[in-house]
Amino acid sequence: MINKKMKKFDPKIWNLINDEKNRQELCINLIASENYASNSILEAQGSCLTNKYAEGYIGNRFYDGCNVIDKIESIAINRAKKLFCVEYANVQPHSGSQANFAVFQALLKPYDIILGMNLNHGGHLTHGSSVNFSGKIYKSYSYGVNEFGEIDYQQFKYLSFLHHPKVIIGGFSSYSGICDWKYMRKIADKVNAYFFVDISHIVGLIISGLYPNPIKYAHVISTTTHKTLGGPRGGLILSNCGNKELYSKLNASVFPGTQGGPLMHVIAAKAIAFKEALSSKFIKLQKNILNYAKVMVKIFLKKNFLVISKKTENHLFLIDLSNKKITGKEASNLLSRAGIIVNKNSIPNDKQTPFITSGIRIGTPAIVKRNIKINDVIQITHWICDILDNPENLNQIKEIRKKIKKICKNNPIYAI
Numbered sequence: 444m445i446n447k448k449m450k451k452f453d454p455k456i457w458n459l460i461n462d463e464k465n466r467q468e469l470c471i472n473l474i475a476s477e478n479y480a481s482n483s484i485l486e487a488q489g490s491c492l493t494n495k496y497a498e499g500y501i502g503n504r505f506y507d508g509c510n511v512i513d514k515i516e517s518i519a520i521n522r523a524k525k526l527f528c529v530e531y532a533n534v535q536p537h538s539g540s541q542a543n544f545a546v547f548q549a550l551l552k553p554y555d556i557i558l559g560m561n562l563n564h565g566g567h568l569t570h571g572s573s574v575n576f577s578g579k580i581y582k583s584y585s586y587g588v589n590e591f592g593e594i595d596y597q598q599f600k601y602l603s604f605l606h607h608p609k610v611i612i613g614g615f616s617s618y619s620g621i622c623d624w625k626y627m628r629k630i631a632d633k634v635n636a637y638f639f640v641d642i643s644h645i646v647g648l649i650i651s652g653l654y655p656n657p658i659k660y661a662h663v664i665s666t667t668t669h670k671t672l673g674g675p676r677g678g679l680i681l682s683n684c685g686n687k688e689l690y691s692k693l694n695a696s697v698f699p700g701t702q703g704g705p706l707m708h709v710i711a712a713k714a715i716a717f718k719e720a721l722s723s724k725f726i727k728l729q730k731n732i733l734n735y736a737k738v739m740v741k742i743f744l745k746k747n748f749l750v751i752s753k754k755t756e757n758h759l760f761l762i763d764l765s766n767k768k769i770t771g772k773e774a775s776n777l778l779s780r781a782g783i784i785v786n787k788n789s790i791p792n793d794k795q796t797p798f799i800t801s802g803i804r805i806g807t808p809a810i811v812k813r814n815i816k817i818n819d820v821i822q823i824t825h826w827i828c829d830i831l832d833n834p835e836n837l838n839q840i841k842e843i844r845k846k847i848k849k850i851c852k853n854n855p856i857y858a859i
């Protein structure tokens with residue numbers, strides 16, 4: 444993976460890449476949006492494809508020398524169509540945010556109205572947050588969760604009828620429940636809105652049949668390719684709505700609307716990720732991702748931790764730490780000292796700022812990918828509880844750090 448020439452020419456960067464590799468190898472990663480790309484994917488991303496400019500689409504590029512590139516993009520598109528059972532796929536978005544930007548630009552004009560999930564209740568920045576383009580270019584309203592931590596569909600309906608958004612956004616970054624895509628589309632139809640779903644977090648579960656699939660309800664879908672899908676960092680736009688004019692608009696919105704040259708090394712890596720996701724091994728991984736999350740939630744509840752909505756139906760869950768007298772920031776710092784990596788996360792109606800927060804988010808894709816066994820997961824969950832229940836006990840953290848290292852060494856990510 445790391446070439447000797449780099450070591451000689453730029454030892455600073457070479458060493459830092461090595462440091463990061465060691466950090467990843469020796470820590471338990473419970474960040475819900477992270478995963479490990481396979482060696483094949485890393486290889487494609489580090490290939491000569493990075494040299495090629497290919498603005499445009501297959502057979503219609505602005506540069507010569509794109510005959511090989513065309514074949515690669517065509518494989519990526521065809522695999523995406525097969526994997527998601529859709530007739531339209533655009534593999535060029537550089538990221539999930541870029542994909543969402545392109546979708547908005549295709550469907551909306553500046554100052555049009557959008558309705559998405561509140562960032563503080565589990566939504567994503569690009570779903571209308573006031574600090575993001577989506578809340579600055581468009582007039583944005585947001586729905587949230589109720590006292591049980593479930594999407595408040597009454598509020599969703601009320602806001603839809605009140606504001607008549609042009610686009611209603613489904614999907615989330617930190618919500619552990621099931622979304623009622625059918626109902627959301629029904630309301631979107633009633634107010635004449637497009638229904639756009641961002642499935643970035645749950646994409647792997649959806650294609651494995653473990654989470655409801657919104658494809659028949661959404662006009663447009665976007666996703667990242669690196670979360671539960673486990674591919675390279677990147678974005679993807681899909682649709683099966685049958686509206687060819689909309690497909691052309693989406694293409695034009697990606698290029699030339701919001702991006703220049705596609706990253707062909709990443710598109711090749713996406714193609715590999717789609718092939719991996721078409722295998723039966725992938726479904727097994729996704730089953731474990733869901734199962735591990737459910738097992739962890741049960742332990743946290745038993746140990747008197749406040750899990751938002753008291754359950755999970757996907758790969759992640761949120762813990763409200765307000766009964767533990769510790770903030771999200773303090774909790775994630777302490778866990779990180781033991782080699783357990785989570786992220787601080789706002790909880791619904793949080794009184795703390797997003798930099799401090801009252802919660803942490805926990806997710807299971809990465810531990811499943813590196814083959815951590817269920818007994819170790821149970822043990823790690825107990826250690827998390829022990830650390831957060833005894834934040835002053837630094838010796839305990841030291842001891843747990845040693846045991847975490849051992850588990851990590853037994854389950855190498857890249858089998859070095």
Ligand code: DSN
Binds near residue numbers: 475476539567
């Ligand atoms: N930053 C991602 C997450 O952690 O959920 C979303 O883009």
